[in-house]
Amino acid sequence: MGGDHGPSTVIPGAELALRRHPDLRFVLFGDEAVARSLLDQAPRLKQQSVFHHCELSVRMDDKPSQALRQGRYRSSMWRTLEAVKSGEADVAVSAGNTGALMAMAKFCLRTMANIERPAIAAIWPTLRGESIVLDVGATIGADAQQLIDFSVMGAAMARALFHIERPTVGLLNIGVEEVKGQDEIREAGRLLRVAETQGLDYHGFVEGDDLGKGTVDVVVTEGFTGNVALKTAEGTARQIASYLRAAMERTLLAKLGYLLAKSAFQRLRDKMDPSKVNGGVFLGLNGIVIKSHGGTDAEGIAAAIDLAYAMAKNGLRDKIERDLNGFHLRISDDVAADESEKSA
Template identity: 70%
Template sequence: MIKISIDAMGGDHGPSVIIPALAKVATRRTDIRFIIYGREEVVRPELAKQPRLAAVSEFVHCEVAVRMDDKPSQALRQGRWKSSMWKAIEAVKSDTADACVSAGNTGALMAMSKFCLRTMATIDRPAIAALWPTTRGESVVLDVGATIGADAHQLIDFAILGTGMARALFGIERPTVGLLNVGVEEIKGQEEVKEAGRMLREANMASMSYQGFVEGDDIGKGVTDVVVTEGFSGNIALKTAEGTARQIGGYLREAMSRTLMAKIGYIFAKGAFDRLREKMDVRRANGGVFLGLNGIVVKSHGGADADGFAAAIEMAYDMVRNRLLDRIEADLDLFHARNPHAAMGRPTAAVEDQE
């Protein structure tokens, strides 16, 4: 059985969306069990509506719920030990659960996850990885918001972390990897990106195939299985893509309802439009994975509906089933065994990031 711990108080909608999402997954995955953390007075009524879910779940009452506008330091100080978010993460640390899923405050979730689970031995900072729909299928893109201004060593870490995720989810033994840059020429870009590219070429790892630099429009084309960048540009790219998908969807809805002929044309082309809608549905790619920690934590969008949160749970399920952490640890060990000099001169993480 795969056990997933759930922060039921996270997100814009809380248990009213999260509990139905769990019920959806429970009907599809007979080998999944849930440990649900939250306030009894709001979770129990929702859980009572889902008897099949209740039968495969354990509920734990928590006094505190981290608010979406809480500062990470404030949430860590006030919500530690008592909040539904902390308890859900702690369940992973104690091996009570195999993974944690929350739609709560991203900064607070990252701070608590780093404090509770700690980063892997050779990882300076964790990354948030997202699955990106492409014309070829899906790609892993990281970092999309955890680390702002990563150096060359951290970009290499992200490449290894993303490769492990691609191997686990896509079943590819040697995923292709590209560094996001302002051009594909080796002379372009920031020094940190160029240095990371040089080190990846020289490493020649058996677990990945480094393809060089990729540009922004290459992400949607699926040019590589893994796209590596730092959190500032990665988060902007992610939010831009999501906004563009919604914008195009709005244009299509408006165009199809403008005239009678357009409505008739929509009826005849409904199958094609349904497939397009499915491709552009941002809910299908909901869920960012915190990579580089000693445990699996998945962050759902705060405004996700039941289908969106269910997608985040499915992602956590697949990570556990495909032994993501084992694959990442094996790749890290192999890289550092072949490149012992890579750990020399690495920056030390700030004290506030570790405590």
């Protein structure tokens, strides 16, 4: 029921994802009066789905506290998350209110052991292919330990999605020199350099232009900076697309040039299209949650479901839990060894 278009986009998107992944099964939560007729028009999806009527849905402008207070236990968003908690579903996908979804997910699914705050990870198109950037909006400000946890979780996601044995991880900073940046970033970098962190290779600090270059597989930052970077990149992509359209329509010769290079422009548009990499992953929870852009189309919803399918099939939650437990165990052993040396 979420997003700017509700079931009229979600149901066609789910149908499109089902064509790509015939083994998918859906558990749908929403207002039957609104969604049932649309589902009837998608017989294959209807056959592969279980529909649960919900009398309440979270509005896009609801405050997280308001949505949690009024929509807990009854709303389509809450019941979607409960399906993951109970094991009825492997992953939750929603195009609804981001703040409400995060608040409900934290309350319903809880954070993993040793995780103080979750993060939202986004897939970022780069010159090399794709990278993962986190946090892009869940946590405003982060201490050194949280940045390290984000690094471990982002690397686990890269292994699950990109099948890279040891993803490279960089901390987003104002320069690559070790003396630059806030104390929290420098301390996180120091600990990542000295720690024997299985499952990732720490690259060091990266700057803003490294995001597009694809210098590392995983870029880690706190939520305020990450969200600004994400919105800036999306706005720049739309700006460039607008410039190209205006240039191609300016003269008859430009229009002819566009026709001759149409396939090249199509590839560029697909590369820059946010809907092709739609879906932010909530990391650090006892369950996988995918947040789709609210204003996306059916293709974007399908892309978010594609991501959910890959994350569930490749065991993202188990990878994150195993990596985090291993890292925190090694840190505890190091602390115990240091204390033993001091007492000796």
